[in-house]
Amino acid sequence: MSPKTKIYITIALSVLGLTLHQQVKAQALDTIYLNNQKLACNVKEVLPDAVRYAFPGEDVVNSAYKNSIQKIVFKSGRVQTFSESTSFKSVAKVSDFENVTISSLESEIQGLYKLGEVTSKAKGTTVISNQERVKQRAYRKLKIQAAMLGANIIYLTNQRTEGNKYGGYFQSGSSAETNLTGIAYSNSLPDLEAFKKLIGSKTDFNTSWRSKLWASDSDVSTDVYMTPFSIKEIINENGIIMIEGKLGDGTKNTRFQLANFTNDTFSIAYKDKSSAYNIVVSLK
Numbered sequence: 001m002s003p004k005t006k007i008y009i010t011i012a013l014s015v016l017g018l019t020l021h022q023q024v025k026a027q028a029l030d031t032i033y034l035n036n037q038k039l040a041c042n043v044k045e046v047l048p049d050a051v052r053y054a055f056p057g058e059d060v061v062n063s064a065y066k067n068s069i070q071k072i073v074f075k076s077g078r079v080q081t082f083s084e085s086t087s088f089k090s091v092a093k094v095s096d097f098e099n100v101t102i103s104s105l106e107s108e109i110q111g112l113y114k115l116g117e118v119t120s121k122a123k124g125t126t127v128i129s130n131q132e133r134v135k136q137r138a139y140r141k142l143k144i145q146a147a148m149l150g151a152n153i154i155y156l157t158n159q160r161t162e163g164n165k166y167g168g169y170f171q172s173g174s175s176a177e178t179n180l181t182g183i184a185y186s187n188s189l190p191d192l193e194a195f196k197k198l199i200g201s202k203t204d205f206n207t208s209w210r211s212k213l214w215a216s217d218s219d220v221s222t223d224v225y226m227t228p229f230s231i232k233e234i235i236n237e238n239g240i241i242m243i244e245g246k247l248g249d250g251t252k253n254t255r256f257q258l259a260n261f262t263n264d265t266f267s268i269a270y271k272d273k274s275s276a277y278n279i280v281v282s283l284k
Helices: 003-028 095-100 131-149 192-198
Strands: 032-033 036-046 050-054 062-065 069-073 079-081 101-103 111-123 153-162 177-186 204-213 221-224 226-238 240-247 253-260 265-272 273-282
Touching: 032 050, 036 062, 095 131, 111 131, 131 153, 131 177, 131 204, 131 253, 131 273, 192 226, 192 253, 192 265
Parallel strands: 101 153
Antiparallel strands: 032 036, 032 069, 036 050, 050 062, 069 079, 111 177, 153 177, 204 221, 204 226, 204 273, 226 240, 240 253, 253 265, 265 273
16 A cells, blocks of 8 residues: 555545544534524523523533523433423514514513514593403504514513593593503514525615504504615614615615515514504515
8 A cells, every 4th residue: 555545544534533523522412492593502401491501612501591492402312392482473474463472471571582662552532432442452553563573472561551531520531541561572583694695785676565553543554665675784783683774765764673584575664753664675
């Protein structure tokens, strides 16, 4: 055997050994599947509301809330799924607002992604208005705002409800009213790299639909909306994808939040004072 052949064999064996070592090393780790990524690690402990883990070669112990975990594949091959994550319904468009969950428990939003604040107000038309219907209308409007952002859960931070007040000789009456304030969350976020890959180098698009909800509206309105939309910059703000751009109808707002996207469209959301908007942009 020539010296040159021995060198080739030595290199081949080294590469094979390294590959096998990496495979064995990967098999010796647990894998946590989050909503947006997967982690190769060593699971230390599964607690009632979280999972504690450490990365290979590190002593620091990290935590992930069960709300953000789909499953764990242990090095033994055992798979543990988590109902906390799978209980969230999908909100892919504004009309999916009924899939939005409203909670007043802080534990139910731990580990989720904060998308923004939502507010709602509903008021009866007369002093004999049904108080429960007014309240339900306020909740409906709150869910619509969350769906505009791509959120599927709202953490309710404040609720103020006043019943009908009948007037008298010296005092005018007032109808039932409900005011709500909350924070919209999601258990998953649009993937930035996937979105960039989808649009490529293209910066000029056309919109197709617009949903709007003014503060005084009783419901969302959706209409055909065809105007140019140009992207100037895409920014990652702690996982939230913000787009610096311009709508061709003269809208002064130049900052939009990416709510979601498909292979054919993407939708952007923004607020103008007390009015909320969601605009569908065509990729074709």
